[in-house]
Amino acid sequence: MSSSRDLLQTLVGFDTTSRESNLLLIEFVRDYLAGHGVACELVYNQERSKANLFASVGPTGEQGIVLSGHTDVVPVDGQPWTLPPFELTEREGKLYGRGTADMKGYIACVLALVPMLVQTPLRIPVHIALSYDEEVGCLGVRSLLSVLEQRPVKPMLCIIGEPTQLKPVLGHKGKLAMRCDVHGEACHSAYAPYGVNAIEHAADLIGELGRIGRHLQERQDPRFDPPFSTVQTGVIAGGKALNIVPADCRFDFEIRALPSQDPTEVADALKTYAAEHVLPRMQAVSAQSAIRFTELSAYPGLVTDERSQAAELIAAFSNSKEFGTVAFGTEGGLFDAVGIPTVVCGPGSMDQGHKPDEFVSIEQLAGCDAMLLRMLDSIRA
Numbered sequence: 001m002s003s004s005r006d007l008l009q010t011l012v013g014f015d016t017t018s019r020e021s022n023l024l025l026i027e028f029v030r031d032y033l034a035g036h037g038v039a040c041e042l043v044y045n046q047e048r049s050k051a052n053l054f055a056s057v058g059p060t061g062e063q064g065i066v067l068s069g070h071t072d073v074v075p076v077d078g079q080p081w082t083l084p085p086f087e088l089t090e091r092e093g094k095l096y097g098r099g100t101a102d103m104k105g106y107i108a109c110v111l112a113l114v115p116m117l118v119q120t121p122l123r124i125p126v127h128i129a130l131s132y133d134e135e136v137g138c139l140g141v142r143s144l145l146s147v148l149e150q151r152p153v154k155p156m157l158c159i160i161g162e163p164t165q166l167k168p169v170l171g172h173k174g175k176l177a178m179r180c181d182v183h184g185e186a187c188h189s190a191y192a193p194y195g196v197n198a199i200e201h202a203a204d205l206i207g208e209l210g211r212i213g214r215h216l217q218e219r220q221d222p223r224f225d226p227p228f229s230t231v232q233t234g235v236i237a238g239g240k241a242l243n244i245v246p247a248d249c250r251f252d253f254e255i256r257a258l259p260s261q262d263p264t265e266v267a268d269a270l271k272t273y274a275a276e277h278v279l280p281r282m283q284a285v286s287a288q289s290a291i292r293f294t295e296l297s298a299y300p301g302l303v304t305d306e307r308s309q310a311a312e313l314i315a316a317f318s319n320s321k322e323f324g325t326v327a328f329g330t331e332g333g334l335f336d337a338v339g340i341p342t343v344v345c346g347p348g349s350m351d352q353g354h355k356p357d358e359f360v361s362i363e364q365l366a367g368c369d370a371m372l373l374r375m376l377d378s379i380r381a
Helices: 004-012 023-035 100-119 141-148 189-194 198-216 264-283 309-318 332-337 362-378
Strands: 040-044 051-057 065-070 089-091 094-096 126-131 157-160 169-172 174-183 230-238 248-257 290-299 324-326 342-344 359-361
Touching (some): 004 023, 004 362, 023 051, 023 100, 023 126, 040 141, 051 100, 065 100, 100 359, 100 362, 126 141, 141 332, 157 309, 157 332, 174 198, 174 264, 198 230, 198 248, 198 264, 248 264, 309 342, 359 362
Parallel strands (some): 065 126, 065 157, 169 324
Antiparallel strands (some): 040 051, 051 126, 089 094, 169 342
16 A cells, blocks of 8 residues: 555656646546546546546445545746755655645545545545646636536535645635736827826726725624735736837736625726726727726635534544634635535645745644544444
């Protein structure tokens, strides 16, 4: 039987940065499962360059438990790594490598459980779900969920193993990422009033986003940190030269919304402001002026009731009822939206995720193994 550490070493060796294919990793997992007599199904993207994986162990026709993780990792470009990012390095009780915390450590523990799963009579099935492109907007899992949504029996619980230091998490904010393209009219800067300065009008829109963000602070939920929905502009580009009134400016912004709030309300408010206040001023100078909004990515928030069966189960598996929330997003809201109650609990900490010399401690990996064994014990036939 392979240990979680050995499996993690193999998984880290696959460069599954979101811009790359994840098929080598998925094919490894497929063959590993087949070696234990477990069949799986793959759900590919349109180009067949990436795939989700779904496998089941145990009786059919019963509600079961999904152990879910994403296979992609964030880039290492420009980060000052002191260790090889796509090789597992062990030092002083820590396992270093890209994805060790986020979240190949959890996937390794799930795979290490497979030999015991197939040897144990189970009352309910255990499903393994692996996705692609989570890091770029929770994109890949949607095609897998569209398949699962059509099935007559849905799982009673999904455990997403994002790094929470094995503390049970019942909620996170939703996210909406948007792009705004502002098109004005270029001219020589000596005749600036005859042009439409796209940067200045984009700045007006960004300022309005700030005002909207301040209003969002009036509605708070103390379970989250920060306890209110937030808005921020993260990327901006525009202009050719200082002596040319810029015709184009583009900026990207995001809304991180409490689960009780719809982030599209913020985007709609900005669109209304643009249509009623900014665009008329622009078109008074040039009728060709335009403001366009494009959605880049979105995923819903997650909030699972502390009194729910899902909460009771993860409390038993993790040995903790200290439920919390996290600031980062997961695929949890998407699972929940198709009727699969979801919690987040996995080894490692996001304090190490996405950073150079990312690591997960051997202690956390062992703790995740123990959590999954407690789950297994609870569903023995």
